[in-house]
Amino acid sequence: ETGVTQSPTHLIKTRGQQVTLRCSSQSGHNTVSWYQQALGQGPQFIFQYYREEENGRGNFPPRFSGLQFPNYSSELNVNALELDDSALYLCASSSGQNYGYTFGSGTRLTVV
């Protein structure tokens, strides 16, 4: 059983650019969620997908968007990058509310 894998592990982008982060869910998990974690803080919920449909969104602007694919892998897209978007982006998957979430190692995004 493979866990949650995220790519890339590190990324440096210029302000105004666009970025796509990828996540492969753990086998058998149909729910995936994304979080932004600034240095020294707890993660902040961005959005969640269940069977390819968005079923929850946190307080993030529309330039943060996502997709979930039929194999339950997922992408997080961020347009018009800002310096404050620099953070660790975490992906988590779950097979249901009774089973908790499994997290990937994250993508460290630096916007310069």
Next chain:
Amino acid sequence: KQEVTQIPAALSVPEGENLVLNCSFTDSAIYNLQWFRQDPGKGLTSLLLIQSSQREQTSGRLNASLDKSSGRSTLYIAASQPGDSATYLCAVLDSNYQLIWGAGTKLIIKP
């Protein structure tokens, strides 16, 4: 709006001591509560998951309790070791199926 608070923000203890980390939440309408460990610059490792109907869960030297009515959870670590040094985060799965997080407790175990 659900809010999660963790106290203390940082804790430093000698090796071998037993210790307790605290997590409180404002809305008791949760599905479960999960404790995680995070090493510097790394992702999150799940330690214990407590369903809303449960009172506690144990794994090795770790024991987590949940008192949903009072909005509190504790993580007890027995016989602490230097390898336990990390940031410990708690998160509740709220009524909207969103994980709401505390800011974490940074734990340092001194050899």
